[in-house]
Amino acid sequence: xxxxxxxxxxxxxxxxxxxxxxxxxxxxxxxxxxxxxxxxxxxxxxxxxxxxxxxxxxxxxxxxxxxxxxxxxxxxxxxxxxxxxxxxxxxxxxxxxxxxxxxxxxxxxxxxxxxxxxxxxxxxxxxxxxxxxxxxxxxxxxxxxxxxxxxxxxxxxxxxxxxxxxxxxxxxxxxxxxxxxxxxxxxxxxxxxxxxxxxxxxxxxxxxxxxxxxxxxxxxxxxxxxxxxxxxxxxxxxxxxxxxxxxxxxxxxxxxxxxxxxxxxxxxxxxxxxxxxxxxxxxxxxxxxxxxxxxxxxxxxxxxxxxxxxxxxxxxxxxxxxxxxxxxxxxxx
Amino acid sequence: xxxxxxxxxxxxxxxxxxxxxxxxxxxxxxxxxxxxxxxxxxxxxxxxxxxxxxxxxxxxxxxxxxxxxxxxxxxxxxxxxxxxxxxxxxxxxxxxxxxxxxxxxxxxxxxxxxxxxxxxxxxxxxxxxxxxxxxxxxxxxxxxxxxxxxxxxxxxxxxxxxxxxxxxxxxxxxxxxxxxxxxxxxxxxxxxxxxxxxxxxxxxxxxxxxxxxxxxxxxxxxxxxxxxxxxxxxxxxxxxxxxxxxxxxxxxxxxxxxxxxxxxxxxxxxxxxxxxxxxxxxxxxxxxxxxxxxxxxxxxxxxxxxxxxxxxxxxxxxxxxxxxxxxxxxxxxxxxxxxxxxx
Numbered sequence: 001x002x003x004x005x006x007x008x009x010x011x012x013x014x015x016x017x018x019x020x021x022x023x024x025x026x027x028x029x030x031x032x033x034x035x036x037x038x039x040x041x042x043x044x045x046x047x048x049x050x051x052x053x054x055x056x057x058x059x060x061x062x063x064x065x066x067x068x069x070x071x072x073x074x075x076x077x078x079x080x081x082x083x084x085x086x087x088x089x090x091x092x093x094x095x096x097x098x099x100x101x102x103x104x105x106x107x108x109x110x111x112x113x114x115x116x117x118x119x120x121x122x123x124x125x126x127x128x129x130x131x132x133x134x135x136x137x138x139x140x141x142x143x144x145x146x147x148x149x150x151x152x153x154x155x156x157x158x159x160x161x162x163x164x165x166x167x168x169x170x171x172x173x174x175x176x177x178x179x180x181x182x183x184x185x186x187x188x189x190x191x192x193x194x195x196x197x198x199x200x201x202x203x204x205x206x207x208x209x210x211x212x213x214x215x216x217x218x219x220x221x222x223x224x225x226x227x228x229x230x231x232x233x234x235x236x237x238x239x240x241x242x243x244x245x246x247x248x249x250x251x252x253x254x255x256x257x258x259x260x261x262x263x264x265x266x267x268x269x270x271x272x273x274x275x276x277x278x279x280x281x282x283x284x285x286x287x288x289x290x291x292x293x294x295x296x297x298x299x300x301x302x303x304x305x306x307x308x309x310x311x312x313x314x315x316x317x318x319x320x321x322x323x324x325x326x327x328x329x330x331x332x333x
Numbered sequence: 334x335x336x337x338x339x340x341x342x343x344x345x346x347x348x349x350x351x352x353x354x355x356x357x358x359x360x361x362x363x364x365x366x367x368x369x370x371x372x373x374x375x376x377x378x379x380x381x382x383x384x385x386x387x388x389x390x391x392x393x394x395x396x397x398x399x400x401x402x403x404x405x406x407x408x409x410x411x412x413x414x415x416x417x418x419x420x421x422x423x424x425x426x427x428x429x430x431x432x433x434x435x436x437x438x439x440x441x442x443x444x445x446x447x448x449x450x451x452x453x454x455x456x457x458x459x460x461x462x463x464x465x466x467x468x469x470x471x472x473x474x475x476x477x478x479x480x481x482x483x484x485x486x487x488x489x490x491x492x493x494x495x496x497x498x499x500x501x502x503x504x505x506x507x508x509x510x511x512x513x514x515x516x517x518x519x520x521x522x523x524x525x526x527x528x529x530x531x532x533x534x535x536x537x538x539x540x541x542x543x544x545x546x547x548x549x550x551x552x553x554x555x556x557x558x559x560x561x562x563x564x565x566x567x568x569x570x571x572x573x574x575x576x577x578x579x580x581x582x583x584x585x586x587x588x589x590x591x592x593x594x595x596x597x598x599x600x601x602x603x604x605x606x607x608x609x610x611x612x613x614x615x616x617x618x619x620x621x622x623x624x625x626x627x628x629x630x631x632x633x634x635x636x637x638x639x640x641x642x643x644x645x646x647x648x649x650x651x652x653x654x655x656x657x658x659x660x661x662x663x664x665x666x667x668x669x670x671x672x673x674x675x676x
Contacts, residue, residue: 071645079596080588081638081648084399088642091392092385105505106592109515168503197501199597 033292035068040291041094041119042070043086045102046077048201049233050258051280052101054330055124058284059098066292068095077200079106086110090117096291099131100124100284103168120294124287127170133300135287137308139171142255142276143178145310149274150226150253157188158225161214163207163234165197172230175255179228192224198234207237215245227252232261232275239264242271256280257311259327266316274312277323281330282306365665369615373633380640387643394526400635401529402587404628406430406602407609408536409580411627414610415540416573417473417480418553419622421611421663425553425570426480427577429488431606433465435599436495437585442506442595443498451510459582465491466578470571492600505594514590528587536624549573550621604652608659609634615662 040063047053056074063070071094075082082102089097090113097119099111104126111130114121123131150160162179166172183189196210211227218224227238227250235254239261242250248271254261257277264272283306294300311319380387409430417425437458444454465487472483517524540546551559552569560566589595612633613626638651 069645071642073642073648076601076648076652078598078601079592080402080602083591084638085642085648087395087399088392088639091389091395092643103503103594103596105503105594106596109593165501168505199501 143175211241409577462582
């Protein structure tokens, strides 16, 4: 055997060994990740929004894939109902509880009770000291990126209409704080006071009339440069309002990546400037993987970030596609 | 045969027919009522047998605790229905009660967060609740507007005021009273559960064991007769609306303690409150609202949600079942009223 042939064989052997070890590692992971015989409680504040529904589905599907039983509770946006569901859930003593979004102020005492009852608590998109792990997007990143995109599109100056109705929701707090942090470096970009309040339900209609009113109040072109919201449902109403008022110099910015908004950003004629698109279904699934790892005795970090993508006017045609494909696959338009 | 005898004979046969019709109808009413109660019992029995942990003391106390807020609100609604008569379209009804609770909770939590003490904040909440109740009374008794419409309008007033006050945000609140309601317990039963027991006892005493309660039933059952008997009918009806506002305020304090905050969306409770007050009537022989009946149906609604969760049935079913039950009860009561009217 020539030297080079030997080298090739050696290389092949090494490659094979590596491949084997990789397979065995992934095999081991797959083997370890099981929820057979486990009951996992899932509590969501509501599922009326695309993001919420996809994350909720991701959790349930993954628990079933791993052979577990899921107790799925949707509080229909009623705090009272979510608390009652959590209280009963604690009495049911599941092997773990995954909590998805809601008002932290309302939830925290009850999350504490979950821990006191010795039930491992995991959260989706909800940063709380009571959870073993919070699986979410990197909201610090998203918040800064969308704010920077907005500032860039505005040319570093102008007035911004900001929806700030959900500061008590942790992810909204982070995104809003990041917006403020970015704006601190651009003193010529100003938030119009008083800020606007986005609401649930009737989010789109309410945002539409809010923005219409504000544009009427500041009729000169250029007096308003952008609209910002910590999620993208108000962005839908805002975009429609801007277009209806014929004020195309105003661009709208939001976070989540509902298919409807991604389509708006892709449309070059739309006033939707950019949206940070998250992967809610994967976030839900990853959270369940973390539960399975924890129950198998593995160490789980306090937070897991699932990548998000900034979709703007320049890259939308490319970056928007996979998100729309995922939504279509899930049967959500 | 003279014309007069012919006339009496026809009259007699008419009466006989009517009597027979009445008897069968009354029988039908009893059957339907017992059927409704049997359905309740069957559902409970099913939970007892198949829902794991349903009968544990811990779980049952949980349900009582979860029912406290709904119970206090449903008592207010029950009083209004007793005083205004239980006709679903023209009788007494307070659609503003849940929104009123939201407003009172917002006032209470806002005052606490501004640094005022429990004493002042509780007083303010009670005053606001009763003021909204008085507004209802003014619209219904003073202006003679149909309660269904009057209280619908006041619902919007209360909801609007809450939004103005809180800007649709969550207002966190802490206070010694709230801490006591959250963590206090006596004989292993939590303060919130005790609150329901206490309020129930007081309401049963007032409504069913005083001459005041008796007169209230007279006012609702037959206002003209009550007036002829010298009862101040407008006062009694007004009183029920103010009391309903008072109940909303009491419930608001319980809500703030349970959620550690005032939150938007209290109006959502209205359907459950109505369901509880209307369902309660099947527990009375004459289909009138009673405090005991309302308590039973409040607990039933609580147990329904609880049992479904323990059985791992989707929570989406609870609303559907609740709606179906309202429909059933309204059908049953109008059936029963039909037999009373033709008597």
